[in-house]
Amino acid sequence: MSxxxxxxxxxxxxLSDATQKRLQRKARIDVWFERMLFAFAFAVLLLLGAIIASxxxxxxxxxxxxxxxxxxxxxxxxxxxxxxxxxxxxxTLLTSFIAIVIAVPIxxxxxxxxxxxxxxxxxxxxxxxxxxxxxxPSIIYGMWGMEVLAPxxxxxxxxxxxxxxxxxxxGIILAVMIIPFITAVSRDVINTVPAVMRESAYxxxxxTWEVTRSVILPxxxxxxxxxxVLGLGRALGETMAVTFVIGNNLFLNTTLxxxxxxxxxxxxxxxxxxDGSQRSALLAxxxxxxxxxxxxxxxxxxxxxxxxxxxx
Amino acid sequence: xxxxxxxxxxxxxRLSQLVMVLCQVATLIGFAFLFAILFTLVTKGLGAISPxxxxxxxxxxxxxxxxxxxxxxxxxxxxxxxxxxxxxxAGTWLAEYSGKGMMAKVIRFINDILLSAPSxxxxxxxxxxxxxxxxxFSGWAGVLxxxxxIVPVVIRSTEDMLRLIPNSLREAAAALGAHRYWxxxxxxxxxxxxxxxxxxxxxxxxxxxxTAPLLFTSLNSNQWNFFxxxxxxxxxxxxxYQNMTINAFIPDLVALAWGGALILTAAILILNIAARYxxxxxx
Numbered sequence: 001m002s003x004x005x006x007x008x009x010x011x012x013x014x015l016s017d018a019t020q021k022r023l024q025r026k027a028r029i030d031v032w033f034e035r036m037l038f039a040f041a042f043a044v045l046l047l048l049g050a051i052i053a054s055x056x057x058x059x060x061x062x063x064x065x066x067x068x069x070x071x072x073x074x075x076x077x078x079x080x081x082x083x084x085x086x087x088x089x090x091x092t093l094l095t096s097f098i099a100i101v102i103a104v105p106i107x108x109x110x111x112x113x114x115x116x117x118x119x120x121x122x123x124x125x126x127x128x129x130x131x132x133x134x135x136x137p138s139i140i141y142g143m144w145g146m147e148v149l150a151p152x153x154x155x156x157x158x159x160x161x162x163x164x165x166x167x168x169x170x171g172i173i174l175a176v177m178i179i180p181f182i183t184a185v186s187r188d189v190i191n192t193v194p195a196v197m198r199e200s201a202y203x204x205x206x207x208t209w210e211v212t213r214s215v216i217l218p219x220x221x222x223x224x225x226x227x228x229v230l231g232l233g234r235a236l237g238e239t240m241a242v243t244f245v246i247g248n249n250l251f252l253n254t255t256l257x258x259x260x261x262x263x264x265x266x267x268x269x270x271x272x273x274x275d276g277s278q279r280s281a282l283l284a285x286x287x288x289x290x291x292x293x294x295x296x297x298x299x300x301x302x303x304x305x306x307x308x309x310x311x312x
Numbered sequence: 313x314x315x316x317x318x319x320x321x322x323x324x325x326r327l328s329q330l331v332m333v334l335c336q337v338a339t340l341i342g343f344a345f346l347f348a349i350l351f352t353l354v355t356k357g358l359g360a361i362s363p364x365x366x367x368x369x370x371x372x373x374x375x376x377x378x379x380x381x382x383x384x385x386x387x388x389x390x391x392x393x394x395x396x397x398x399x400x401x402a403g404t405w406l407a408e409y410s411g412k413g414m415m416a417k418v419i420r421f422i423n424d425i426l427l428s429a430p431s432x433x434x435x436x437x438x439x440x441x442x443x444x445x446x447x448x449f450s451g452w453a454g455v456l457x458x459x460x461x462i463v464p465v466v467i468r469s470t471e472d473m474l475r476l477i478p479n480s481l482r483e484a485a486a487a488l489g490a491h492r493y494w495x496x497x498x499x500x501x502x503x504x505x506x507x508x509x510x511x512x513x514x515x516x517x518x519x520x521x522x523t524a525p526l527l528f529t530s531l532n533s534n535q536w537n538f539f540x541x542x543x544x545x546x547x548x549x550x551x552x553y554q555n556m557t558i559n560a561f562i563p564d565l566v567a568l569a570w571g572g573a574l575i576l577t578a579a580i581l582i583l584n585i586a587a588r589y590x591x592x593x594x595x
Contacts, residue, residue: 026491026494027491029491029493030491030492030493033492033493033496034405034409034492034493036401037401037402037404037405037408037409038405038409040398040401040402040405041401041402041405041406041410041419042419043398043402044402044419044422044423044426044463044464044467045418045419045422047422047426047460047463048422048425048426050437050441051429051433051434051437054437054440054441055433055436055437055440057440058440058444105338106338106341106342107338107342108338109334109335109336109337109338109339109342110335110338110339110342112335113332113335113336113338113339114339116332116335117332117335117336126339126343128588129343129346131584132581132584132585133346135514135517135518135521135580135581135584136349136521136577136580136581137521137522137523137549137576137577137580138521138523138524139521139523139549139552139553139573140349140353140521140573140576140577141349143552143556143569143570143573144348144349144352144353146556147352147356148348148352176345176346176349179342179345179346180346183342207324207325207327207328208328208331208332209327209328209331209332210324210328212331230428233428234428236430237428237429237430237431237432237433238430239430239431239432239523239524240523240524240549240553244556244557264430264432264524267432267436268432268524268527271436271439271527271528272527272528272531283436283440286432286433286436289430289432289433290429290430290433293428293429293430293433294425294429297424297425297428297429298421298425301421301424301425
């Protein structure tokens with residue numbers, strides 16, 4: 001037995017049999033404790049593999065049947081079994097793009113305000129508030145978009161938003177939803193800039209904006225981009241905030257404000273009533289969405305590898 | 313001449329002030345959106361909540377949200393228990409045993425991806441893995457979907473918190489003759505307990521509001537289902553979703569959905585504040 005040899009070798013041979021047995025038992029526990037913990041950690045790897053494998057297997061019939069047509073067909077018509085992913089992919093990318101365009105300036109503005117300008121007594125409460133708002137479930141954002149934002153847009157801009165709902169409305173809702181995420185990450189990376197750098201720039205006579213633009217932002221550029229890409233990852237896969245307001249038009253409509261759909265919204269709407277090739281096609285859409293978000297999130301993690309953002 | 317009077321300096325100063333005002337406007341816009349959402353929630357939701365909301369089951373006319381609240385509570389608790397076991401174990405391995413190996417890097421990276429993976433994909437995954445083989449929607453499928461979402465959160469916070477424990481504590485315990493597992497259980501866990509609990513609470517709050525992963529796993533039901541996780545289980549997010557979409561022609565149910573939304577959001581905000589309070593106790 002190797003453990004008893006080890007005990008002999010380490011000069012513990014003079015210990016009583018009972019003590020040696022106890023030590024051996026504990027050494028065995030030690031080994032099995034580590035193996036058990038490793039098994040759980042390894043399960044995380046298996047989980048990712050299982051997600052990709054199960055989506056591939058269950059979407060295989062659709063991939064086989066539609067092949068590349070799946071990406072070129074411009075409508076999703078279940079009644080004639082024509083399934084094109086184009087409208088959903090277009091909607092997913094466009095709404096996320098609109099969300100980023102709106103959310104980035106606002107989030108950076110809030111982050112700069114919180115780190116550079118905000119009076120000390122407000123800083124903590126406002127930061128906490130932002131973090132709390134990141135916790136609100138996405139279905140609430142969707143309900144608000146349907147009940148408040150869509151009617152408002154319809155009344156204010158009846159020519160642009162005849163129905164109130166549509167791709168841009170969904171983009172605005174997504175923007176509201178990811179503002180807390182991007183703000184929290186940006187604030188954290190800006191806070192990693194050493195105070196000395198800020199002070200020396202002020203000491204040279206820079207104004208607040210010059211310090212921010214020439215010293216702070218350049219030194220945390222990758223971190224900020226990482227936060228934005230993380231927000232993009234959220235927006236791409238968001239289901240509930242989008243489903244209510246995107247309009248659920250299953251034909252490709254390459255306008256900015258028209259009715260459309262997104263991958264997540266399409267799956268949420270149709271999956272439970274589908275079967276056969278439609279179900280398989282929806283699973284193929286899910287696979288596409290997972291691959292897109294995987295790439296985006298991996299890029300975000302690569303950019304954020306040096307900063308400590310723990311959000312999202 | 314005083315430098316603060318030169319035109320160049322005045323221009324620089326004006327630009328700086330302009331940008332700072334824009335930042336303040338951005339802050340106002342951001343918070344205005346978020347307060348508008350909370351305001352809508354409270355004004356629309358408060359009127360729909362009565363004591364009956366918490367004890368009656370969901371019906372097409374009248375009724376409450378009792379079974380949905382219970383179902384969400386049971387499924388969230390079950391997922392949190394399973395997720396805590398897996399997450400704490402995996403997080404402990406990453407923090408205590410992994411060293412600088414390649415395996416640890418890969419697992420950490422995958423975990424970060426899973427942390428923000430779209431929750432509807434998790435729902436599809438559990439549907440293909442659990443619902444199809446079992447042949448019916450079930451509470452267990454919902455629990456598993458929520459477990460997949462909470463595990464990365466717990467792993468992350470466990471690892472981060474264990475890394476805050478200074479090595480000198482581990483070395484001191486080892487010098488006293490403690491085995492490694494005993495060091496982790498008695499020294500590291502007791503030091504990191506508050507932080508890990510905070511992470512679990514935050515994860516609990518997050519999964520209690522998830523709708524998308526439940527769409528094709530636990531589905532929904534309008535019956536009381538106390539512990540039978542083998543059949544469909546009512547839950548609050550799905551009830552809200554259905555009341556706002558397929559049942560939207562019944563005004564009472566829409567009002568009830570807003571009541572449910574207020575209850576859900578309030579519970580999640582309270583959990584988040586509790587988690588923050590916990591972590592402040594530690595420091």
